[in-house]
Amino acid sequence: MKTTLPRELPLVLxxxxxxxxxxxxxxxxxxxxxxxxxxxxxxxxxxxxxxxSLVIIVRQIDISVGSQFAVSGIVxxxxxxxxxxxxxxxxxxxxxxxxxxxxxxxxxxxxxxPSIVVTLATMVIWREALRLTxxxxxxxxxxxxxxxxxxxxxxxxxxxxxALALFSLLAWFASNVSAGRFIYAVGSDAEAARxxxxxxxxxxxxxxxxxxxxxxIAAFMNALQTPQVDPKSGxxxxxxxxxxxxxxxxxxxxxxxxxxxxxxxxxxxTTISPALTYLHVEAYWEKAVQGSIILLAxxxxxIRTRRV
Amino acid sequence: xxxxLRPTLVRHEVILAAVLLIEWFYFYxxxxxEKRGITFGFGALDSQFxxxxxxxxxxxxxxxxxxxxxxxxxxxxxxxxxGLCSIVFGKLWQDAGAPLWLAGLLTIVVGGLAGTINxxxxxxxxxxxxxxxxxxxxxxxxxxxxxxxxTATYTGFPSSFLLLGQGRIAGLPTQGWLYLLVTIVIxxxxxxxxxxxxxxxxxxxxxxxxxxGIPVNRRIAAVYVFAGIxxxxxxxxxxSRLGQAKADxxxxxxxxxxxxxxxxxxxxxxxxxxxxGTILGVAAIAVLTKxxxxxxxxxxxxxxxxxxxxxxxxxxxxxAKSTFYRTRTAKTLTAPPQPxxx
Numbered sequence: 001m002k003t004t005l006p007r008e009l010p011l012v013l014x015x016x017x018x019x020x021x022x023x024x025x026x027x028x029x030x031x032x033x034x035x036x037x038x039x040x041x042x043x044x045x046x047x048x049x050x051x052x053s054l055v056i057i058v059r060q061i062d063i064s065v066g067s068q069f070a071v072s073g074i075v076x077x078x079x080x081x082x083x084x085x086x087x088x089x090x091x092x093x094x095x096x097x098x099x100x101x102x103x104x105x106x107x108x109x110x111x112x113x114p115s116i117v118v119t120l121a122t123m124v125i126w127r128e129a130l131r132l133t134x135x136x137x138x139x140x141x142x143x144x145x146x147x148x149x150x151x152x153x154x155x156x157x158x159x160x161x162x163a164l165a166l167f168s169l170l171a172w173f174a175s176n177v178s179a180g181r182f183i184y185a186v187g188s189d190a191e192a193a194r195x196x197x198x199x200x201x202x203x204x205x206x207x208x209x210x211x212x213x214x215x216x217i218a219a220f221m222n223a224l225q226t227p228q229v230d231p232k233s234g235x236x237x238x239x240x241x242x243x244x245x246x247x248x249x250x251x252x253x254x255x256x257x258x259x260x261x262x263x264x265x266x267x268x269x270t271t272i273s274p275a276l277t278y279l280h281v282e283a284y285w286e287k288a289v290q291g292s293i294i295l296l297a298x299x300x301x302x303i304r305t306r307r308v
Numbered sequence: 309x310x311x312x313l314r315p316t317l318v319r320h321e322v323i324l325a326a327v328l329l330i331e332w333f334y335f336y337x338x339x340x341x342e343k344r345g346i347t348f349g350f351g352a353l354d355s356q357f358x359x360x361x362x363x364x365x366x367x368x369x370x371x372x373x374x375x376x377x378x379x380x381x382x383x384x385x386x387x388x389x390x391g392l393c394s395i396v397f398g399k400l401w402q403d404a405g406a407p408l409w410l411a412g413l414l415t416i417v418v419g420g421l422a423g424t425i426n427x428x429x430x431x432x433x434x435x436x437x438x439x440x441x442x443x444x445x446x447x448x449x450x451x452x453x454x455x456x457x458x459t460a461t462y463t464g465f466p467s468s469f470l471l472l473g474q475g476r477i478a479g480l481p482t483q484g485w486l487y488l489l490v491t492i493v494i495x496x497x498x499x500x501x502x503x504x505x506x507x508x509x510x511x512x513x514x515x516x517x518x519x520x521g522i523p524v525n526r527r528i529a530a531v532y533v534f535a536g537i538x539x540x541x542x543x544x545x546x547x548s549r550l551g552q553a554k555a556d557x558x559x560x561x562x563x564x565x566x567x568x569x570x571x572x573x574x575x576x577x578x579x580x581x582x583x584x585g586t587i588l589g590v591a592a593i594a595v596l597t598k599x600x601x602x603x604x605x606x607x608x609x610x611x612x613x614x615x616x617x618x619x620x621x622x623x624x625x626x627x628a629k630s631t632f633y634r635t636r637t638a639k640t641l642t643a644p645p646q647p648x649x650x
Contacts, residue, residue: 061438107619111623111626112626113619113622113623113626114576114577114622116382116438116576117570117576117618117622118619118622120563120566120567120570120618121567121615121616121618121619121622122615123563123615124563124567124611124612124614124615124618125611125612125615125616127611128608128609128610128611128612128615129608129612131608131611132606132608132609132612239442239445239446242442243442243443243446246439246442252436252438252439253436282454282457283458284450284453284454284456284457284458285450285454286450287446287447287449287450287453288446288447288449288450288451288453288454289450290446290450291443291444291445291446291447291448291449291450292443292447294439294442294443294446295429295440295443295444295447298429298435298436298439298440298443299429299433299435302433302434302435
């Protein structure tokens with residue numbers, strides 16, 4: 001089966017359409033300030049989306065990312081409220097994320113349990129444990145914490161560029177480094193990968209740990225954006241990042257898709273709701289439109305592969 | 309590892325039933341009090357009925373998703389279907405002025421249509437069920453929000469309708485009878501008909517089922533449509549229990565339902581599982597979470613224990629299977645074909 005068109009083509013066309021329409025009808029959409037704050041808000045999501053894409057490429061799934069995100073954020077917030085510095089908080093969030101990722105990875109790779117059920121269980125366990133300890137209480141951050149104590153504008157700029165840099169690094173890693181190619185190899189055929197000397201279990205484990213760590217980093221970034229840490233943050237994050245990956249052309253059966261596709265997918269999904277407002281469609285249609293985009297993306301994908 | 313072999317020693321459902329009994333008696337003896345001859349707490353009849361009322365909607369969704377998981381599929385959209393149907397029912401009755409029976413009937417049709425959308429995409433276009441139902445999970449919830457503009461709720465239902473969710477018939481909560489009826493129908497369908505056996509065959513190997521002459525696509529389509537209809541029924545019961553139709557009805561229920569099904573011993577890869585396992589799974593979760601509330605424990609502990617129980621159940625069934633698998637069939641099934649030397 002030869003395919004000549006890139007798998008992200010329908011997505012690029014949709015993005016061109018949406019942005020073109022916005023430029024014509026509502027040029028104020030491209031105003032600097034609201035656009036910046038919108039992108040800064042999505043910067044942590046982008047990081048999680050990259051990790052989720054890698055886990056999907058290795059032919060697993062993780063629906064516990066929202067809970068990992070919330071727990072890591074609270075860990076960072078608690079450290080900050082005890083007077084720890086920014087670096088310690090970042091390390092704490094990262095460590096918490098890595099640990100939770102390792103637990104998922106152990107269950108899936110070592111004990112060979114199905115990832116959807118394992119992460120369903122850990123999602124519930126982390127979320128409820130957080131509710132038990134926090135009882136819905138927000139954690140107030142010290143005053144110098146928000147945006148590293150910088151102005152809003154430069155803080156947003158730093159976050160957006162940091163997220164883009166990390167994302168580019170991961171995308172480069174996945175497509176150019178041999179360890180990144182292992183992920184594709186295991187995702188497309190674990191047995192063939194094993195026979196060619198790639199350890200499928202370690203690769204799968206590493207993908208989950210990486211995702212956990214990325215959740216930690218994202219949660220830390222998210223905590224910097226507000227004066228308080230919300231224990232309910234990250235609710236529904238798993239659906240959002242899986243949707244971004246799928247819209248971005250990452251095959252749910254593993255082994256295929258590019259990280260930049262997930263970037264474009266997230267861009268489309270997050271542009272849709274402000275776009276609806278600017279185009280004078282009621283905002284209540286947001287979820288319905290997002291759902292339709294997911295369905296259209298998978299339909300477009302099958303049409304593309306079956307046509308050739 | 310996909311295998312149709314049953315663990316030899318004890319069936320999963322028997323262990324689960326034992327866990328359920330232990331839970332029930334533990335809470336009966338620790339969380340029940342008596343004052344002047346009246347029982348309070350977990351052991352009181354009212355508490356038991358309350359427990360039943362709260363588990364019926366999730367139980368119905370779990371019953372609906374069991375045949376789907378048996379075929380190797382999954383449905384994340386059932387909670388959203390429940391919400392959409394709740395809104396459609398309220399809107400038909402209050403805004404369109406339809407009589408209750410007609411509103412109910414049309415709501416069931418809407419649920420069937422929602423299931424048909426899933427069925428068409430999954431069975432006709434052969435798209436992965438996880439992604440399709442993730443899409444319709446957003447789509448159906450989004451439609452419910454759009455229909456109500458995010459805020460409107462429908463209340464003021466007549467008391468004859470509220471009887472369904474709050475009243476009793478012959479001593480039992482009304483929806484308990486419906487739950488029993490649906491359970492019996494689905495149990496017979498899965499365990500006593502050819503239709504049910506074909507679902508397992510599809511879950512075990514859809515290609516093999518196709519070669520055996522089973523209309524795989526039609527069967528798969530049927531289970532998703534059926535699930536939509538049951539979710540609509542659950543939506544009507546939800547509306548009646550709360551006396552209110554709202555767009556966020558049933559949020560997260562799909563995950564509880566799937567948890568109950570897996571806890572009940574149905575393999576997430578399809579092929580093996582049982583309806584009575586699902587019922588036991590629903591009951592085990594409901595008794596645990598409600599019992600802890602009566603035992604004055606924080607509500608969250610119930611959630612944590614449910615998650616832990618799910619992991620344990622999964623581990624137990626995997627180990628039971630892999631031990632059996634290794635001793636009996638390892639050589640014949642896992643040895644790679646040796647290349648013949650010329």
